[in-house]
Amino acid sequence: MSKANRFFLLIPATLGILVFALFPLLQIAIPTVTSGANPIALYSQFLQSHYDLQVIFRTLTIAVITTLVTVLLGLPTALWISRQTTAWRQVLSVIILFPILTNAVVRNFAWIIILGKNGVLNNLLQGLHLISAPLTLLYTDSAIVIGSVYLFLPIMITTLVDSANGLNPEIEEAAAVLGSRPFTVLREIILPQMAPAILTGAILVFAGAMTAYTTPQLLGGNRHLVMSTLIYQQAMTLGNWTTASVVAIVLIGLSLLVLGLLRWYTGRLDRRVQHA
Amino acid sequence: MARLTLENLAMTYGHGDPVLHDLSLAVADGQLVSLLGPSGSGKTTTLRIIAGLLQQTSGTIKVDDDDISRVPVYKRGLSMVFQSYALFPHLTVFANVAYGLKRQRISKAETTQRVTAMLATTGLNDLAERYPQELSGGQQQRVALARALVVDPRLLLLDEPLSNLDAKLRVSMREEIRRLQLQLHTTTIFVTHDQEECFAISDKVAVLNQGKIEQYAAPEEIYHHPATEFVARFIGFENFLPVNGTVADHAYRVGDQTVRVNVATDGAAKVLTIRPNQIRLVPEGPEVLSGQVTIRTYLGSAYRYTVDSPLGALQIDGPTEAPVAVGAPLHFTLPAEHLLPLEA
Structure with a gap:
């Protein structure tokens, strides 16, 4: 195929990316430079506001904790699933994916019912006389983390199960024969082999948790805003499109920064597994 | 160690x-x-x-x-x-x-x-x-x-x-x-x-x-x-002849034939075995067995014939210089020194 032909074949994909990805992005960015105000002032104002910094910090904290918790819960689950029989493994995979098939609003309402003042959990704890007054669980940062973990755990598990299925059990046996106890095999042999998948899962979950809207909206309420809910409030409630755009651009920038770091680290790991 | x-x-x-x-x-x-x-x-x-x-x-x-x-x-x-x-x-x-x-x-x-x-x-x-x-x-x-x-x-x-x-x-x-x-x-x-x-x-x-x-x-x-x-x-013997009984001190009965061996006859022997390349091809004559070639396979170093004989179907290797056609007769003897009686 000649160079010119190859160039023509690239046109549809390029147009697709321009229309569906870059154009909307520019649409977001443009108001921050055409609003009449000095764009640099707009951004520095935002980044100097104590309240806004708190929102940024909360967003990052929730995304980081969600990512860590999904890794900690997902890893043993994935290893367990990968060691079941093929038929049982398929059943488990469907069960794991079930939350994703449920509507986001319905899913979060379930958590409202569980975590509310008169919710399932408080009633249970009170019934067992473990607490005397109901705990404030709903509309907290923790509630957002719980909801996000529930939302993203299937993605983490699915990513890790794929990787765990690909592990060669003889490699673990080789380590055992050479004198490694089971926990050492996990730490020195299994985890390093799964590291690229753990990072991929982390990238997916972190990106999702940074930008999720429904979960923080329903479980965090108005006093625990994250960047996505702040954007909505600015744009739809206050009609302040410029600020909304500033927050959006900062959110995109932060996400890209963290994902870039994770990607760079994955790339370093990939050197060892590139031909695997 | x-x-x-x-x-x-x-x-x-x-x-x-x-x-x-x-x-x-x-x-x-x-x-x-x-x-x-x-x-x-x-x-x-x-x-x-x-x-x-x-x-x-x-x-x-x-x-x-x-x-x-x-x-x-x-x-x-x-x-x-x-x-x-x-x-x-x-x-x-x-x-x-x-x-x-x-x-x-x-x-x-x-x-x-x-x-x-x-x-x-x-x-x-x-x-x-x-x-x-x-x-x-x-x-x-x-x-x-x-x-x-x-x-x-x-x-x-x-x-x-x-x-x-x-x-x-x-x-x-x-x-x-x-x-x-x-x-x-x-x-x-x-x-x-x-x-x-x-x-x-x-x-x-x-x-x-x-x-x-x-x-x-x-x-x-x-x-x-x-x-x-x-x-x-498992190690390449192809011919297994079921033993019907002993005939003499150094001979077994296989089908209606008598097969001589080199070792003393043992009542426990159930089959006689021999490798395809240990069966000797000879001209027609007395004491010589004959059979018809039903399959011929080229092995590179030899032809392997499946032969319909009075002892049953046998695998016999023959030289590549003188191929025998499918359907033609093949004359052979079973050298006593190569026949191995097995108990099981």
Whole structure:
């Protein structure tokens, strides 16, 4: 195929990316430079506001904790699933994916019912006389983390199960024969082999948790805003499109920064597994 | 560098049929012994039980006089080379080979010295900093061998280590394994289903069938004097003539024919066996058997004929210079010195 032909074949994909990805992005960015105000002032104002910094910090904290918790819960689950029989493994995979098939609003309402003042959990704890007054669980940062973990755990598990299925059990046996106890095999042999998948899962979950809207909206309420809910409030409630755009651009920038770091680290790991 | 003794090993998975029955085997210090058998014969199961990767249902495993039957795999001090090589993909060749020494808390200086020496012995010096995926199959095999030998194991266990290599490399690698094994004087158990491979490098061969040892002897003994019909079939005997009774001191009745043998007649003999290339083609004459060729296969060094004879269907090899057509008669005798009576 000649160079010119190859160039023509690239046109549809390029147009697709321009229309569906870059154009909307520019649409977001443009108001921050055409609003009449000095764009640099707009951004520095935002980044100097104590309240806004708190929102940024909360967003990052929730995304980081969600990512860590999904890794900690997902890893043993994935290893367990990968060691079941093929038929049982398929059943488990469907069960794991079930939350994703449920509507986001319905899913979060379930958590409202569980975590509310008169919710399932408080009633249970009170019934067992473990607490005397109901705990404030709903509309907290923790509630957002719980909801996000529930939302993203299937993605983490699915990513890790794929990787765990690909592990060669003889490699673990080789380590055992050479004198490694089971926990050492996990730490020195299994985890390093799964590291690229753990990072991929982390990238997916972190990106999702940074930008999720429904979960923080329903479980965090108005006093625990994250960047996505702040954007909505600015744009739809206050009609302040410029600020909304500033927050959006900062959110995109932060996400890209963290994902870039994770990607760079994955790339370093990939050197060892590139031909695997 | 030790003796290995297996006593009455038995293994049953769950509620299924037993895969090992009462298996006993003694391996002398510094010997290379092969476990030869078809898939499902229990050879890999036996190896994994010795390694401690499987727990036997009953029976004893001893290395020298240590009973290791209940010792966990990570404390047995053995080494194993796997069919897939099972190199650690996230570690360099050097770190792969050093892994077992690290577990034994050997000092860094000694580790470096021993790994370097082992890499030199196995011809891997230039590859020390590579990762396993960057190596060819033969090189990976060497790394697996180096990793197993550097720890100075009491026993070296090899699980079909050559089956993933191409034919030419297989021959050179098996010679290399034998060279290293003799040089280091490591007692070695070699599992294979390839008769030629195991005859080439073993001191002794145990032929396994359905979880039992059919014969345990030197390769030459097994080749010339298979103990059972199963062993004979496995090592290339093609003709099995059912014995109807004895005729004289050195003759058996097969069908309505009398077949002479060189050994004293034994009432227990059930079949006579002979290799296709041991049947002699002769001109027509008295005492000569005849049959019609039904199939002719070209083997390169010979033609193999399937012949419909008074003794039943026989496999007979003939020279390539004088091919006999399908449908034509073939005249032959069964040399008494090559006929082997078998009891089972």
